[in-house]
Amino acid sequence: xxxxxxxxxxxxxxxxxxxxxxxxxxxxxxxxxxxxxxxxxxxxxxxxxxxxxxxxxxxxxxxxxxxxxxxxxxxxxxxxxxxxxxxxxxxxxxxxxxxxxxxxxxxxxxxxxxxxxxxxxxxxxxxxxxxxxxxxxxxxxx
Amino acid sequence: xxxxxxxxxxxxxxxxxxxxxxxxxxxxxxxxxxxxxxxxxxxxxxxxxxxxxxxxxxxxxxxxxxxxxxxxxxxxxxxxxxxxxxx
Numbered sequence: 001x002x003x004x005x006x007x008x009x010x011x012x013x014x015x016x017x018x019x020x021x022x023x024x025x026x027x028x029x030x031x032x033x034x035x036x037x038x039x040x041x042x043x044x045x046x047x048x049x050x051x052x053x054x055x056x057x058x059x060x061x062x063x064x065x066x067x068x069x070x071x072x073x074x075x076x077x078x079x080x081x082x083x084x085x086x087x088x089x090x091x092x093x094x095x096x097x098x099x100x101x102x103x104x105x106x107x108x109x110x111x112x113x114x115x116x117x118x119x120x121x122x123x124x125x126x127x128x129x130x131x132x133x134x135x136x137x138x139x140x141x142x
Numbered sequence: 143x144x145x146x147x148x149x150x151x152x153x154x155x156x157x158x159x160x161x162x163x164x165x166x167x168x169x170x171x172x173x174x175x176x177x178x179x180x181x182x183x184x185x186x187x188x189x190x191x192x193x194x195x196x197x198x199x200x201x202x203x204x205x206x207x208x209x210x211x212x213x214x215x216x217x218x219x220x221x222x223x224x225x226x227x228x229x
Contacts (some may be wrong), residue, residue: 004214004218005214005215006215006218007215007218007219007220008214008215008218008220008221008222009212009213009215009217009218009220009221009222010212010214010218010222010224011210011211011212011217011221011222011223011224012209012210012211012224012226013223013224013226014226014228015225015226016227017219018226022227022229024228024229025227025228027184028173028228028229029227029228032228041211042211042213044168045211046194048228049228052228052229055228056228056229059179073228083156084208088190091209095225097202099225106227107225107226107227108224108225108226108227109224110222110223110224110225111221111222111223112220112222113221114175114219130222133220134219134220137219138219
């Protein structure tokens, strides 16, 4: 992102694609929003991926996530009660609806402006796609 | 009289055969035309659906930036929307 300073903006949609089949993804998405309330959204977001194996297969993932919250200087009690209150549910549900409108059927899915990129792509490929899109939008007459 | 009619019948038969032989390729041609029209309509409908889906995508992509966590500059010429599931 730093390479494209002033030219690219990333908007993140923490998605729980199929919460019925995978309730941990719903808990994680809500917890990320809750961490955002404490000003630690991005730290928590990165931690969720870094420690994915340590929480997503557990029956009570929120307990694990609350433990990890300590490491990020988050208030674990506030995080837990935020998720349990369900007040972030509307954000996650709204994003799910939006993703359905855009026919997002798998993750990760990216839209570089209007270009859809489905599945994990190496960093250099993403850089190339971003550069291409920048060239396209900055071309005279666009 | 009988001889005359017999002679007439003999001259008609080969003409009927040639007519039948000419009708067969015409039927095939008709089937090909109908098949082509059906294929063209199907392709047209498919193309139209894809076009409508794509043309609807643009306004939908413009919403929902607010109230989301972002990196980079607001109003940048390139906006990346990332949909990620943590599991």
